Amino acid sequence: MMIVMRGGVSDQQVQEVVEKLHSIGAEAHVSRGEFKTIIGAIGDREKISEIPFAALEGVEAVIPVMKPYKLVSREFHPEGTVVDVGGVELGGETFVVIAGPCAVESEEQVLAAAKAAKKAGAHLLRGGAFKPRSSPYSFQGMGEQGLELLTLASRETGLPVVTEVVDVRHVELVNAHADMLQIGARNMQNFLLLREVGLQHKPVMLKRGLSSTIEELLMAAEYIIRGGNSNVVLCERGIRTFETATRNTLDLSAVPLVKEASHLPIVVDPSHATGMREPIPALTRGALAVGADGVMIEIHPDPKAALCDGPQSLEFEEFERLMDELRAVASPLGRRL
Ligand code: PEP
Ligand code: MN
Secondary structure (H helix, E strand, O other): OEEEEOOOOOHHHHHHHHHHHHHOOOEEEEEEOOOOEEEEEEOOHHHHHHOOHHHOOOEEEEEOOOOOOOOOEOOOOOOOOOEEEOOEEEOOOEOEEEEEOOEOOOHHHHHHHHHHHHHHOOOEEEOEOOOOOOOOOOOOOOOHHHHHHHHHHHHHHOOOEEEEOOOHHHHHHHHHHOOEEEEOHHHOOOHHHHHHHHOOOOOEEEEOOOOOOHHHHHHHHHHHHHOOOOOEEEEEOOEOOOOOOOOOEOOOOHHHHHHHHEOOOEEEOHHHHHOOOOOHHHHHHHHHHOOOOEEEEEEOOOHHHOOOOHHHOEOHHHHHHHHHHHHHHHHHHOOEO
């Protein structure tokens, strides 16, 4: 249930609604927008509906929410959320480009990639220190040492860092090094991990699961926000389909659908969606055109020698060209880089 308060409502009137909800053991999530204040009521539906909220002063409307997600819904929060990642705003006018290697492999490699990302105009640096690999025999990442190298690369370039956390036991450690915590596709429904990052204040990038519906993605985000952390950015990274020409199938239709259903920013990851470098520039322009808030792209100083995801990693020159092309199409679409 959503309780929509009139414009110019007083704190006391909001508090009255909140207290009524608490008195029946329900949660109240207050969202103050520029024009409206909306209170999301979560708890026993029947008990909530018995309270005559419409009769309270300051209440404009009482709206039942039919969707299974509430806090992530645009009904609850009509204005788009802007997530601040170390001073970079995701969800605003800027089309945010996140670039970096799949995995941190060495000081030399991550510094080279960070400098190339910065030079080309990327806003955030990515790089995995803990890698969720399909095979236990594949490179699993440098762990804590990798996180330290990311911090070094961030200091050298000024780029804030996005890196994945795969285990609830690592949340504190990764939190100490990252500006944004990434939850990977394979962990999208690791509910304990979602709860744990929900207790942090750090922004979270939640990637869509390999076989997850848009609704499941939004429900996973609901776990994080319900824990108290509303700094969530979603990521469309391709889903499993019958098509084998690409590693996954990039579902660009998820972008406008998510934008309609939710106030959360969404970025597109064409690298993991396709598993190949060739279509990445075109899909990046596509992501911009369908209204995504940014992209995440893998780059590597020597893709042939990469320990992880070499075939989809762009060489630095390719990335620079992509950024030049992107700049040319951004402004007619009302976006900037
Ligand atoms: C990644 O971005 O490093 C990654 C492993 O991607 P995904 O979780 O989407 O497979
Ligand atoms: Mn990768």
